[in-house]
Amino acid sequence: MDKSTVEEVIEVKPIVKEQLQRPPFDTPLIALNTNVATSLRQQMEQLKIPSKSEVSQEASTEVADGTACKHGGCKAVSTRSEAH
Numbered sequence: 001m002d003k004s005t006v007e008e009v010i011e012v013k014p015i016v017k018e019q020l021q022r023p024p025f026d027t028p029l030i031a032l033n034t035n036v037a038t039s040l041r042q043q044m045e046q047l048k049i050p051s052k053s054e055v056s057q058e059a060s061t062e063v064a065d066g067t068a069c070k071h072g073g074c075k076a077v078s079t080r081s082e083a084h
Contacts, residue, residue: 069076
């Protein structure tokens, strides 16, 4: 090896892809096609969706007697006269 080539430094820069130009704001929009994977479609078919009557029974707004307040610092307990 030559002494002249030993001191030479070769820099390698990463290749930078050119960025696409952003389209003008006036460009008309297009609707994209939605594609649902077959595995997701199969899982959705197997999923049990509750009927409206089942949901309304589960989500009653009544507070049971003796239920503690859900707020962190509150120590109140509901009674029949306080429940709405």
